[in-house]
Structure formats: C-alpha cells, structure tokens
Amino acid sequence: MEIGLTAFLILSAILFSLGIYGALSKKSAIQVLMSLELMAIAVNINLLTFSRFVTPVTMDGQFFAIFAMVISAAEIGLGLALIVAIYQKSHKSEVDDFTELKG
Amino acid sequence: MAESVNIVAFFILAVFIVIGAIGMLCTKNIIHSGFWLLEVSVVAAAIYYLLGADYIALVQLLVYAGAVSVIIIFSIMITLRRREDATRSRDFSPLALVVAIMFCALTIAVICILPTGNILMPDSAPDFMTFSLKLFSPDGWALPFELASVVLTVALVGAVWWSRKENK
Numbered sequence: 001m002e003i004g005l006t007a008f009l010i011l012s013a014i015l016f017s018l019g020i021y022g023a024l025s026k027k028s029a030i031q032v033l034m035s036l037e038l039m040a041i042a043v044n045i046n047l048l049t050f051s052r053f054v055t056p057v058t059m060d061g062q063f064f065a066i067f068a069m070v071i072s073a074a075e076i077g078l079g080l081a082l083i084v085a086i087y088q089k090s091h092k093s094e095v096d097d098f099t100e101l102k103g
Numbered sequence: 104m105a106e107s108v109n110i111v112a113f114f115i116l117a118v119f120i121v122i123g124a125i126g127m128l129c130t131k132n133i134i135h136s137g138f139w140l141l142e143v144s145v146v147a148a149a150i151y152y153l154l155g156a157d158y159i160a161l162v163q164l165l166v167y168a169g170a171v172s173v174i175i176i177f178s179i180m181i182t183l184r185r186r187e188d189a190t191r192s193r194d195f196s197p198l199a200l201v202v203a204i205m206f207c208a209l210t211i212a213v214i215c216i217l218p219t220g221n222i223l224m225p226d227s228a229p230d231f232m233t234f235s236l237k238l239f240s241p242d243g244w245a246l247p248f249e250l251a252s253v254v255l256t257v258a259l260v261g262a263v264w265w266s267r268k269e270n271k
Binding site: 004007013017023027049065077080093 | 108109110113119120121124125127128133136138140143144147150151154155156158159162163166167171174175176178179181182184191192194195196198199200202203204206207210211214217219222223224225233234237238244245247248251254255257258259260262263265266268
C-alpha cells in the first residue's frame with residue numbers, strides 16, 4: 001500500500017471533525033478556541049497536501065498555508081484577549097454566561 | 104518515478120496527532136487540555152515536514168508550539184479562580200458528536216470517490232531556497248506578505264487594547 005493524497009486528506013478530515021465536535025460541545029470559551037486551533041491545523045495539512053501532491057513546483061498551497069496561519073494566529077490572540085477582558089469584568093469564562101449582547 | 108512517503112513515519116504521526124486531539128477533548132483537567140494542544144502542534148509540525156514544507160514546519164514549531172500554546176495555558180491559568188476549577192465536566196454532547204461524525208463520514212466518502220484517485224508523491228521536492236525567493240520577490244508574494252504583517256500588528260494592538268485594565 002502506498003501513502004498518497006487520500007491518506008493525508010482522510011487524516012485532516014478526522015482532525016477537522018474532532019475540532020467541530022470540540023467547538024460545538026465545549027462550555028469553556030478557551031476550549032472552544034483550542035478546538036478552532038485544531039481545525040486550523042487540519043486546514044493547513046490539507047493545503048500543504050495539495051501543494052505537495054498537485055503543484056509541487058509552484059508551491060501555491062504553502063503560501064496559502066502561511067496566510068492561513070497568520071489569520072489564525074491573529075484570531076487566537078484577539079479571542080484570548082476578549083475572554084480575558086470579559087473575565088476581568090464579570091469573572092466568568094463559560095460560553096453560556098456570555099449573554100450580555102443578547103438584546 | 105514517484106517518491107514515496109515513509110509509511111511508518113506517517114502512521115506514527117497520524118496516530119499521535121489523533122490521540123493528542125482526542126486527549127485534548129476528553130481530559131477533565133483544562134490545563135492538561137492545554138498541554139495536549141502543545142503535543143498536537145508539535146506533531147503537526149512533523150507532518151508538515153513530511154509534506155516537504157520545511158519553512159512552515161519551523162513556523163509551526165516557533166509560533167504555535169512555542170507562543171500560542173503558552174499564551175493559551177497562561178489564559179487558562181488567569182481565568183481560573185481556584186485550583187479546583189481546573190477540573191470540570193467533559194461537556195459530552197450527543198448532538199455535536201452526531202454532527203461531527205456525519206461531517207467526517209461525508210468528507211471521507213467524497214475523498215474516496217475523487218475522480219483523480221490516489222495521487223502518489225511527485226518527485227520534484229520543493230526547495231527551501233526557491234520558496235523564500237518567491238515569498239519575498241516583488242512580483243511574487245511580497246505584497247500579501249506585508250499586508251499579513253499589517254494584519255498581525257492591528258491584531259496585536261487590538262488584543263492589548265482589549266485586555267488592559269479599565270482605569271476608573
């Protein structure tokens with residue numbers, strides 16, 4: 001059996017599904033962010049797989065992966081800052097407690 | 104002549120990253136969960152290296168395993184009032200499990216009926232030097248790269264602005 005494109009794609013599909021499960025089920029806001037991080041890793045594996053197997057010379061996927069990493073680093077930084085800010089105000093970090101903007 | 108991926112290395116890394124992800128979701132202690140994320144980041148860097156992306160593997164190690172995991176663990180510790188708060192319920196949700204399993208089954212089914220089939224690894228390995236030349240050349244990716252640094256700066260300033268102490 002040869003390891004090819006599909007093996008890497010299936011691995012990243014499994015990781016992405018685990019990330020979906022965590023993002024939907026976890027009650028702690030930080031654990032939701034960690035699950036988003038898991039999904040970002042799965043997306044990066046996908047991009048790099050296509051870069052290596054389909055366009056090995058131009059390496060387009062690697063550049064996309066760099067920008068995806070930049071965006072997810074910005075997202076994780078802002079998300080954690082928001083959680084810390086809310087914690088300073090209300091001393092809560094559970095998703096169910098974030099009801100101030102409900103209207 | 105196709106280059107082949109090392110099967111043993113691939114399966115070891117795949118098993119480790121999936122175990123790390125499941126451990127992150129199933130552990131009861133939220134700080135252990137942060138350390139499992141660190142493990143997942145390190146193994147992900149190894150998988151990137153297996154895919155011939157040396158530079159991205161290095162960035163993953165430095166930025167995610169080095170910095171992001173540390174600020175996540177610090178934020179967990181900041182938002183815990185007592186030591187006992189670290190242990191929490193597993194938050195098991197059957198609905199989320201069903202959604203995740205359905206997504207996984209659908210994606211794997213689509214991957215298995217790909218019209219291209221299982222492509223083997225092409226021979227021409229991406230070279231580190233050509234990658235950096237393309238990234239920093241003006242007619243390559245230099246402008247998006249600079250824009251990405253602007254985005255990071257804005258995010259950094261915003262994060263500091265949000266998390267500062269309110270002065271009354």
